Amino acid sequence: MNFEFSEEQLMLREQARGFLAQQCPPAKVRAVLDGDQGHDADLWARVGEMGWTATAIPEAYGGLGLGYYELAIIAEELGRAVAPIPFSSSVYLATEALMAFGNETQKARWLPVLASGECIATFAHAEGPGQTTASSLATTLSDNTLSGSKKPVVDGECAHIAVVTCQSSSETIQLCLVELDQDSVSRQPLQTLDFSRGHAAIDFTNAAAQKLGDGAVSWRDFEALLDRAAVLMAWEQLGLADKALEQACDYAKQRYAFGRPIGSFQAIKHKLAGMYVKNAIARSNAYYGAWALASGSESLPLAAATARVASIQASLHAAQENIQTHGGMGFTWEFDCQFYYRRAKLLSLALGSERHWQDRLVTALEQQTATAA
């Protein structure tokens, strides 16, 4: 057994952190937040040049053929930097869906351009308020034509292609691949509470689309795709949580009240230590999640749900208590505390809410107990 990242992996982390400190300082996040673009196209291009989008794609398809530990490390760093780019949609979800379900032709056509970052892909599942399930899905695919409405689609305003979930049966769904730049696809950009990540509502009216893979996908396999993404998302949330904690600690050391640094008040000490504890629990669960993902372990459903729940809790808590530690300053537009608060909530809603993953977690526990019995 070995519970640590390798030397090379740690070097990658250092490199990634340095790169983002240069290329994605808070001013860049703010520019997207304040502007009317849904992402930072320049940063996306540079991230592509760094090969980050290619991390887990096999070399045969133009990727680097590294693994999920490396991707987890990059995810964490992107979370710390609150990077305003469509990485999670394109890499954790769409690319993974293609690798898991795509046929040879589809992989050969799309993976190389996804690896280089030339192509941005997204994943379109939600169809309005509340959960979207196999039975509630209304989008349909027949004879390679796609009809229906997806809302919201994360990064839907900038993506070139989308993996779309369609109706099939109550236990299966149909996945399809659609190019978004066609007349029968209409996109309406949407804002979320995190203005630094664009979203869209997308209507498909007999749009040309291809089945992803050969037949329908079982709901289970679909959930496995979400599990994989959840581990990576957990790392991204964890990066954010740690950064928010660091910011709070820095401020608590330098801000004075009542003739002493506010960090000397036990209320603040315990607050920050409490954030640390939540982050540490999330980190250890994220490690296990990364291992389950990288090794293809059967425990992935439980590991992913555990990592996801822990990271949702840690990141929301860290982001809100970071504001609280800053007092009035934390509640201004000018301070960066808002980045973490907005992004933490956005990420907690992507891929299913905390309640959803808590439910999944206990289901996984039940299955594990059943297998053991």
Added chain:
Amino acid sequence: MDFNDTPEEAAFRTEAARWLADNQLTAQDTEGLSRLAIAKLWQKRKYDGGWACIGWDEQYGGRGATPIQRVIWGQEEEKYNVPSRFFVIGQGMIAPTIMAWSSPECCDRFLPKLASGEEIWCQLFSEPASGSDLAALRTKAEPEGDEWVINGQKIWTSGAHYSDYGMIVTRTDPTVAKHKGLTAFLVDMKAPGVETRPIKQLTGDSDFNEVYFTDVRVPDGFRLGDVGQGWQVALTTLMNERLAIGGGGSGADVPLAMKIAREVTINDQPAIKDSAVRAKIANFHVLEAGLKYNGYRALSALSRGDLPGPENSIGKLVGAPKLQDIASFCMDLLEEHGALWSDDFESLTGMAQRSYMGAPGLRIAGGTDEIMTNIIAERVLGLPQDPRADKGIPFNEVPTGN
């Protein structure tokens, strides 16, 4: 104890309800008006009808109503969607301070216009280096003849940009311990030398401001309390603040959560049938109901002649984090859709989001969660205070970190 109306209370309720029904604002009345203008219109209408600030003496525009009558009025008025936040600071916090600490002339001059909503007030307490530690403020007031000259900077002043007057706490003696060298005044926000600059909030709105004072002259008659008594005067305002903003006000609440839970599904069943959802809503109701009844009990204490005490700190301490949590929960029920920004604050998502974004401010404004917790520990439970680094030291010798 009786949570039902006595016959007299029922009669009062009927009278209040009838007046509200007869005088409510119509769509025609409010068409094209800003929230502020609507608030002023409604306040004036209440004033003319004898229903403004009903707990105040008649000479100031009230009707000498009992605290219970104020509860009843509040319950009835709440049934209408009327904006009131513009008056909370002036009527809820500064008016009681004026009544307690200023001259009869000032009471006559200011209170009726506060009641009628013609004049709006702001609270000029916090400064860049003194928020929680309010008594560390530095804005100077120096006597000159029968006037005072004020210089300095205030920050986070809610509503300064639309206020006519403000209540300011200043330092008049930096050579004594910090609580001892303060003096409070009323100040004309339109006076020469007062400059208000908006601060953009985390929410994107600008409800609070920086206010700069450069040689602003205030007549000695606008002083509240004695010279050097500013701390006691400020405490009157803060005690009333705890009462005024208590429950956390409007925003995401149990009715909103219920509405959303009825509309969305979880595992293809109505979310409201999900036991985890039910448990959450139940917990939120416990807090909301507890706060409401806590507020009523505080008012009964007032009717016995007690001052609002530190136990009222519970209101905001519970209400603000609850607002943050229930807003987050409502967004979760909506799943990814919950993140979609809605400018329509009446919509389900809009209400949840506005509350989620506003709640962090509520946890800080008017005394942070941590300060409220300290107040409960020290002043309610009688626990010993922290050793004080600045105790008994002349203000100009206290460590500041820069």
